[in-house]
Amino acid sequence: xxxxxxxxxxxxxxxxxxxxxxxxxxxxxxxxxxxxxxxxxxxxxxxxxxxxxxxxxxxxxxxxxxxxxxxxxxxxxxxxxxxxxxxxxxxxxxxxxxxxxxxxxxxxxxxxxxxxxxxxxxxxxxxxxxxxxxx
Numbered sequence: 001x002x003x004x005x006x007x008x009x010x011x012x013x014x015x016x017x018x019x020x021x022x023x024x025x026x027x028x029x030x031x032x033x034x035x036x037x038x039x040x041x042x043x044x045x046x047x048x049x050x051x052x053x054x055x056x057x058x059x060x061x062x063x064x065x066x067x068x069x070x071x072x073x074x075x076x077x078x079x080x081x082x083x084x085x086x087x088x089x090x091x092x093x094x095x096x097x098x099x100x101x102x103x104x105x106x107x108x109x110x111x112x113x114x115x116x117x118x119x120x121x122x123x124x125x126x127x128x129x130x131x132x133x134x135x
Contacts, residue, residue, distance in 0.1 A: 001113060002034035003027070003134060005070070006102050007044040008117030010037070014045075014061060015053060020117045023135045027115045036111060037070035040101040079104045086125075095121050106131055 012020035013028050028035060042065070049057045064070055075083070082104040083097065090100075099118065103125045106112055113132045116122050126133050 002036050002071070002111055003031050003113040003115045004036045004038060004102055004106055004109075004111055005041060006114060006116035006118060006122070007041045007048070007098060009115040010041060010045045010061075011048045011052075012117060014049060014057060024115075024117075027135050031115075035070045036105075036109070037065070037072050038098075038102050038105050039072055039074040040098045042072070044098055073105060073109065075101055075104060076108055079108055082107065089128075090124060093121060093124060095125075099125075103129060103131070 008020065009024045009027060012018040012024035015021060018024070045061060046058060049061055065072060079101065083100040086100045086103055087095065099121050102114060102116075103122075106114055107129060112130060113134055114122060114126075115134050119133065122131070122133055125131060
């Protein structure tokens with residue numbers, strides 16, 4: 001089964017000094033069903049790579065996108081309404097668009113597995129939406 005990727009896990013995969021790097025590497029390398037990269041995650045990863053590792057770190061990420069390491073998916077039109085609904089439902093968590101979009105995509109794609117480092121935001125979503133968080 002494929003896995004949806006959140007920003008933190010993708011960033012950690014590229015940053016060898018990140019505390020999550022080894023776990024991210026294992027998830028990315030072991031996944032047989034496909035690495036599904038939500039389009040809203042891309043600008044966040046790009047920003048983090050540039051700020052934390054420098055602009056020369058970005059081409060490796062871009063190669064992963066263009067070389068087929070990831071299946072890039074965007075929200076369907078109805079997904080934006082679902083993002084808004086989830087935001088209202090979880091307004092106390094201050095989730096932000098990208099986390100909400102990942103959750104909405106998990107529903108619309110019927111893909112309940114999310115690879116994330118962000119347990120604080122995703123555990124409440126996982127409980128309600130029946131998501132499996134990895135690693």
